[in-house]
Amino acid sequence: MWPVKFRPVAIERIWGGDELKPLFGVRTDRPIGEYWVISAHPNGMSVVDGGPLAGKTLEELVQSYPEAYLGERSPQPRFPLLVKFIEAHDDLSVQVHPDDAYAATHEGDFGKTEAWYVLDAPDDGRVILGHSFPNRESYLRAVKEGRVREFLRYKPIHKGDLVFVPSRTLHALLRGTKVLEVQQTSDVTYRVYDWDRVDANGKPRQLHIEKAADVIDYEKQPDEPTPVAMAEEPGFAWVRLVSCPYFTLDRVRLEARSAELEQGAPGNPDCAIVVEGAGELACEVDGKTVRMPIKAGDALIIPSDVRRYTLVSSEGLTLVRAFYDSPAPSASSGP
Known part of the structure; x- marks a missing residue:
């Protein structure tokens, strides 16, 4: 079978920007935060761009040629990796993703472990990775008192770094950062804090306080991989x-x-x-x-x-x- 390229799927985000648009041939005045370049998720399905398989979706490739495009050992029945380029013109929400077991029970989806390869970052660039909440009760109390930011842990980043974000890890990309993200095929996110901003209609985005409380890991902080x-x-x-x-x-x-x-x-x-x-x-x-x-x-x-x-x-x-x-x-x- 043939190697295949895909058309990028541009996703508008409130925190998105304009700098990656020329790379992907996107023309819009709307802020684009994500470009899904390999995806079998229904929220942004990849379509083959050129070649003998042009026009076929990644879902169709897996269904028609499972040995070639899914392989012998996959953790999901669909293509199990979702790959995207992300441009954070503004701070992303502080968020957490569930593991497979919780996502299956509560969302009918898979969990989300991810990794960021840093494409660009400010000289003082950093991301949020981890927290200092000792337990669920302290987290809920901080949310109620508006003190979540006091418990966030920051990690400096530079171009070429790899940041590993296991499921159940509190995290956020911050302003001025561009990354390549590779993750489990899933689109389940629980927002904890969104910097008190509002959308175009003047309304705050939905938070998921209780579900986040369920899945945050209060005992273990993420390990830093060694290249x-x-x-x-x-x-x-x-x-x-x-x-x-x-x-x-x-x-x-x-x-x-x-x-x-x-x-x-x-x-x-x-x-x-x-x-x-x-x-x-x-x-x-x-x-x-x-x-x-x-x-x-x-x-x-x-x-x-x-x-x-x-x-x-x-x-x-x-x-x-x-x-x-x-x-x-x-x-x-x-x-």
Whole structure:
């Protein structure tokens, strides 16, 4: 089967901006906060852009060719990763996502563990990651007294950093930050605090105080992943950024050369997302060499039957590869 690119799905957000619009060819005066570039979620379904499978949705690809575009071991019956570019022109709400068990029971969806690869940040950039609430009661009391901000923990960030956000972690992206986000396929968010702002109609956005109280982890704060160098040669660097039960993320950098990669999890597809530069992806399909130009903002699924592929760049290329290698969840851990 063929590697596929998708049309980005632009999502308006109250905190969104304008700077990523040219990258994705979006023309609107509305603030765009998210560009979903790989998604099988019904709230923003990906559609193939070009090639022999043009016009098909990611859902249709998985249904028609499950071995190629879902693989042998997936934690969801649909494509299990949702990939998006995020532009935070303003602060996002302080929020938390449930784990699989809670989301299945209360939302009929999956939980949401995510990771951010920082594309850009101010010199003093930071995100909210974690809290100091000792228990549920202290959290609810702080909400009632308007003191949530006193308990938030901040993490400095810089371009090229990886921030890992497990489910049940209180978090927020802050003004001036752009990230690539890879997450479980889910769209369940519980807002805790929204900086006292109102929407275009003068109304505050909905908060989810009680559900957030249910899912916040009061005992454990998120661990900071340690990048691991997988290979380093002149003009080529491959680093493993994070690995968890839901996904593994690698960063691959090329400079005036080519490099061949094998699939991250044989039998499962790879996702390849270009975050800087441009180049070409080449692979064998049905005995023929297929060459696809790739540039910043492009996101591809490389099917499981493409066991290896070659990246080529003369001007420089930085790519994040995402893959998964988990069995289907039990009935008690997913919808």
